[in-house]
Amino acid sequence: MDMLEFLSYGFIQRAIVAGSFIAVLCSVLGVLLVLRRLSLMGDGLAHVTFGSVALGLALKVYPLYVSIPLVMISSVGILKLIERAGIYGDAAIGIVSSLGIAVGVVIASASGGFNVDILSYLFGNILSIGAAEVYISMFLAALVLLTICFYFDEIFSMTFDEEFAKASGINVARINLILAVLTSITVVLTMRLVGIMLTSALLILPAVTAFQIGRGFKHTLFIAAATGVVSVITGIFVSFCINLPAGASIVLINFVLFFVAFALRRCSFFHE
Template identity: 45%
Template sequence: MTDFLSVFSYSFMQRALLVGMLVAPCAALLGVSLVLRRYAMIGDGLSHVGFGALSLALALGAAPLTVSLPIVILAAFLLLRLSENSKLCGDSAIALVSASAIAIGVVITSLSKGMSTDINDLMFGSILAMTESDVTLSVFLSAAVLLVFILFYRKIFSITFDESFARTEGVHVKTYTMLLALLTAVTIVLGMRIMGSMLISSLIIFPALTAMRIFRSFRGVTLFAALISLISFLVGLFLSFEFSLPTGATIVLVNLAFFLLCSIIGHKR
């Protein structure tokens, strides 16, 4: 146990721990609604756009969050439009945007510095990536996500379960959907630094699916998804430090382990 605590005497670990503990539950909360409304692909698309945006920031020598936040937020609205428009084959359109964003990112990086460890960090995350200002921003933005989720919980349930009914009762479905997309964009940008752009979407999708294996009520799934996401992050972070494994990937594998475990428990019931 002393070993476990001594890990956190490093300031970069403290920053990663704080940001992760805030971002992991936020990602899980947003994930419940995204997964149930079949918008999970948007999370995936956004993380790839985030990769492109971070590459750009790196090449320009600009602060990563200042460049990537607006770009990813814009992309969130674009992807939402694409996936609502069934005539355009939403899924295919998102795949195109994803691939293009990655291609742009790779080309920008190779033009500026050549492929380096930086691009590896962008793709698969780095525990060292968080700066002091990232932490401050993360705290505020995570607080915003949590607050929105608590304040609008009932409306989020209503539009997730039955959009038509919500509309007839005067709920502004479009506004709330855009709000969710906005928060998802923010969460992805924040989480991407630790998890990497290839792996961050799992933080959104895994907890919701895991919780759905054993819980049958929306509240149960929401609370358990947030909890299991937090636990997966903590366990993953500790294991990655202890055994010198890549942090993002380790966290994803812990999520996978919980998913399999809950699938078995759910199946036996």
């Protein structure tokens, strides 16, 4: 396969551009979520999206208009459950996630089914991304990255030690809210663009790959973003060459990168 020929297709160009932006924003958010032991936040919010899409269809409102605020509320709800009820992050995600699914099933059942395929709102395909969606992914990536840059010290401090961050005068509740909102928007929109499997994978795998070889917090964020972008481009190329599903190929490439980083760490290339 000639690389120039591969890059000459419009749908490939759009997939690479949008996929790269989504990879950067998911990877950077993923580092923060994994370090705060909220790795499955993406999966949990995806299940809430199912319930909220069903609600939107039942109310005959464009589903994303219902999904975005409801997923934001759920995301904040997860944080409040951890903070107020004193339960672990995975359990809080499990509660909200199963509630989302249950509500979706009840609404779908009570409505007697929908004319539109509910799953089409949940499972996007990176190779079918349109021009408008490329702009959405660029805007979203810029929004998330600028916010993280603006609050970098606060986010770093509270990711490392929330209690110390509070004792330094950081408004932890406000930063938590901002991160919850950014995560919600990212999950809802990227799920629609590239599917839940890829969104969830891009939130976790580049982050854990970067943890193997990162030599500092900023360095780790940079490696995670680079890993995400490399996996998207390589995954699309591999899927095009040997006719495999693009999303699954990107996930597999991510796993290979994680394994290589893990092996390098074991061989003490990066750690003294």
